[in-house]
Amino acid sequence: MPVALATTMRRSVVLRRRPVGEPGPEDFEILESLVPPPGPGEVVTRTIWLSIDPYMRGRLWDRASYAAPVQIGEAMTGETVGEVVASADPAFTPGDIVLGARGWQTHCLSPAASLVKLERDAAPLQAFLGVLGMPGTTAYSGMTDIGQVKPGETVVISAASGAVGSVAGQLAKRAGARVVGIAGGPDKCLWVQETLRFDDCVDHRVPHLPQALEAACPKGIDVYFENVGGAVQQAVFPLLNPFARVVMCGMIAQYNDAAPPPGPNLGSVVGKRIRIEGLIVTDKPERAAEWRRVASPWVKEGSLHYRETVVDGLENAPMALQMVLRGGNFGKMLVRIGPDRG
Amino acid sequence: MPVALATTMRRSVVLRRRPVGEPGPEDFEILESLVPPPGPGEVVTRTIWLSIDPYMRGRLWDRASYAAPVQIGEAMTGETVGEVVASADPAFTPGDIVLGARGWQTHCLSPAASLVKLERDAAPLQAFLGVLGMPGTTAYSGMTDIGQVKPGETVVISAASGAVGSVAGQLAKRAGARVVGIAGGPDKCLWVQETLRFDDCVDHRVPHLPQALEAACPKGIDVYFENVGGAVQQAVFPLLNPFARVVMCGMIAQYNDAAPPPGPNLGSVVGKRIRIEGLIVTDKPERAAEWRRVASPWVKEGSLHYRETVVDGLENAPMALQMVLRGGNFGKMLVRIGPDRG
Numbered sequence: 001m002p003v004a005l006a007t008t009m010r011r012s013v014v015l016r017r018r019p020v021g022e023p024g025p026e027d028f029e030i031l032e033s034l035v036p037p038p039g040p041g042e043v044v045t046r047t048i049w050l051s052i053d054p055y056m057r058g059r060l061w062d063r064a065s066y067a068a069p070v071q072i073g074e075a076m077t078g079e080t081v082g083e084v085v086a087s088a089d090p091a092f093t094p095g096d097i098v099l100g101a102r103g104w105q106t107h108c109l110s111p112a113a114s115l116v117k118l119e120r121d122a123a124p125l126q127a128f129l130g131v132l133g134m135p136g137t138t139a140y141s142g143m144t145d146i147g148q149v150k151p152g153e154t155v156v157i158s159a160a161s162g163a164v165g166s167v168a169g170q171l172a173k174r175a176g177a178r179v180v181g182i183a184g185g186p187d188k189c190l191w192v193q194e195t196l197r198f199d200d201c202v203d204h205r206v207p208h209l210p211q212a213l214e215a216a217c218p219k220g221i222d223v224y225f226e227n228v229g230g231a232v233q234q235a236v237f238p239l240l241n242p243f244a245r246v247v248m249c250g251m252i253a254q255y256n257d258a259a260p261p262p263g264p265n266l267g268s269v270v271g272k273r274i275r276i277e278g279l280i281v282t283d284k285p286e287r288a289a290e291w292r293r294v295a296s297p298w299v300k301e302g303s304l305h306y307r308e309t310v311v312d313g314l315e316n317a318p319m320a321l322q323m324v325l326r327g328g329n330f331g332k333m334l335v336r337i338g339p340d341r342g
Numbered sequence: 343m344p345v346a347l348a349t350t351m352r353r354s355v356v357l358r359r360r361p362v363g364e365p366g367p368e369d370f371e372i373l374e375s376l377v378p379p380p381g382p383g384e385v386v387t388r389t390i391w392l393s394i395d396p397y398m399r400g401r402l403w404d405r406a407s408y409a410a411p412v413q414i415g416e417a418m419t420g421e422t423v424g425e426v427v428a429s430a431d432p433a434f435t436p437g438d439i440v441l442g443a444r445g446w447q448t449h450c451l452s453p454a455a456s457l458v459k460l461e462r463d464a465a466p467l468q469a470f471l472g473v474l475g476m477p478g479t480t481a482y483s484g485m486t487d488i489g490q491v492k493p494g495e496t497v498v499i500s501a502a503s504g505a506v507g508s509v510a511g512q513l514a515k516r517a518g519a520r521v522v523g524i525a526g527g528p529d530k531c532l533w534v535q536e537t538l539r540f541d542d543c544v545d546h547r548v549p550h551l552p553q554a555l556e557a558a559c560p561k562g563i564d565v566y567f568e569n570v571g572g573a574v575q576q577a578v579f580p581l582l583n584p585f586a587r588v589v590m591c592g593m594i595a596q597y598n599d600a601a602p603p604p605g606p607n608l609g610s611v612v613g614k615r616i617r618i619e620g621l622i623v624t625d626k627p628e629r630a631a632e633w634r635r636v637a638s639p640w641v642k643e644g645s646l647h648y649r650e651t652v653v654d655g656l657e658n659a660p661m662a663l664q665m666v667l668r669g670g671n672f673g674k675m676l677v678r679i680g681p682d683r684g
Contacts, residue, residue, distance in 0.1 A: 066613045233608070248612045250612055251609045251612060262606070263604065264604070265602035265603060265605045266571070266590065266618070267571065267596055270620045271620065273625065274618075274620050276611060277616070279615065
């Protein structure tokens with residue numbers, strides 16, 4: 001039933017200009033606008049949590065990709081958890097907690113069909129943007145569809161303390177692999193080894209990364225879960241074993257580059273029958289609910305670990321994106337947009 | 343039944359030293375030795391045809407690969423068609439024509455189990471080393487297991503007039519694809535278009551290869567069958583479509599390089615969900631007989647085209663390898679070792 005509601009003011013972070021190199025707060029601006037009341041089949045939500053993810057850098061380029069770029073003057077896209085404040089759809093009532101892609105803004109008018117209702121007590125709400133959300137699903141899809149880890153194999157995960165990498169590595173441990181992380185700095189490496197229980201973790205800032213990685217992978221690498229590219233990728237490729245699988249999930253090290261650097265020579269791909277495959281999580285939308293079912297009990301019992309970096313306030317979302325692209329976050333990057341009144 | 347036979351003298355081309363850069367006749371020498379009479383389960387053959395293939399360059403490096411390197415003083419490996427001259431195995435009798443990997447030599451003592459008996463009239467004998475042999479099977483495996491061409495897709499084949507590329511492209515045409523070859527020089531390009539009936543063929547020696555290739559592939563590239571690497575690979579990668587498959591069969595352009603050049607940046611592999619996969623034909627040995635069954639009628643009826651470059655005499659095998667690595671051959675490279683007395 002439509003709910004009578006005064007029109008709501010919302011604040012949105014919109015793209016002011018296309019950044020050259022690293023994006024910063026000056027590339028965005030905050031606009032205020034009225035949220036119209038919901039028409040039939042529509043819902044108005046108030047955002048509680050906004051997810052900040054590396055892929056967002058790709059939306060800032062004016063070029064075709066698997067998703068359309070954000071236009072100048074348009075609100076940034078992004079996954080959120082929010083609360084229904086007005087509904088003209090029988091499936092939702094005010095107070096419902098919902099997951100959706102409603103962008104960098106305090107409120108949003110959405111088609112009801114684009115929202116997923118969440119159980120409030122299944123997990124901390126923001127977990128549905130990280131370990132149980134898009135990043136967790138990405139790790140699950142990548143390991144299930146491409147990595148196909150077998151017991152005893154060596155699996156290397158770059159950005160190992162990140163929202164995707166931390167789940168990918170824990171899944172590989174559950175599959176019986178020897179898991180080696182790559183992360184930036186001693187704090188992240190320590191957490192990856194001590195909390196996530198990876199068998200080893202290499203700091204990519206060490207002076208001789210190829211040698212350090214080789215020492216950590218005495219039997220070579222059977223599966224590589226790629227999140228970063230650049231020097232890390234160059235160090236990994238020579239260590240790949242025959243029949244290795246490379247899950248190409250992201251290459252954050254080059255997201256700010258207008259002209260990407262050369263890649264590894266692919267000659268060994270032939271002789272070693274390596275398989276390299278790109279992954280976009282939304283290609284298999286059914287994986288999202290499947291992963292929530294699989295992983296929610298693990299989160300509840302505390303056997304699937306994750307970590308968050310939280311900044312407060314919509315106006316800090318651009319800074320949060322900058323932080324992610326610099327590797328300044330530790331675990332899932334989140335912006336708290338409004339209180340959880342539930 | 344063992345056949346009483348005087349011991350036979352054979353000539354072998356053995357590796358004299360490991361070539362740096364391009365291999366030449368000076369890196370090999372010819373040795374004479376006695377072929378012992380066959381023991382139980384063994385067969386002595388006289389070589390008629392020797393196949394020369396790009397992979398042989400890989401055997402000259404002193405480094406681990408999918409196959410062991412040839413040692414200094416050892417006869418070069420290679421596929422041959424020959425005639426049985428003595429047999430101590432009930433499955434073979436003198437005069438039988440057999441296919442096997444018996445190296446760069448005039449005669450060989452082999453376990454009977456390593457030989458495949460050929461029907462003398464099924465096709466010209468040397469076809470079992472090319473269009474019906476290992477190269478043809480490679481093309482068939484690559485297209486079947488990795489390429490998976492769908493009607494209307496654009497398929498690009500490098501080294502398009504070669505033993506592998508010519509078959510790969512004709513298979514893609516049979517699958518209903520638009521097929522674009524890449525070859526070296528106008529004669530090869532003409533043959534690829536007029537005889538093989540590819541839709542287009544780009545000469546990789548033109549000044550602006552990326553632009554020429556883009557013009558030949560207005561809808562991008564869905565399947566790339568990679569035989570050469572280098573500048574051709576760099577031109578292909580930016581044109582790959584979402585969900586493209588890259589059959590990594592060989593990279594002849596770099597086989598003489600001690601330090602291979604950088605490869606293409608792999609960033610687009612993520613967003614385009616590209617799959618890149620290496621292929622070694624011997625991984626699925628059952629494909630060889632399967633392909634002979636599939637393709638023999640096509641060769642007989644003249645609907646599967648191929649071309650050969652033949653040099654005469656075992657002593658010219660090193661030069662034939664040099665020719666292949668320079669792209670100086672046109673189609674399948676063969677050495678006629680001895681007469682076909684059949």
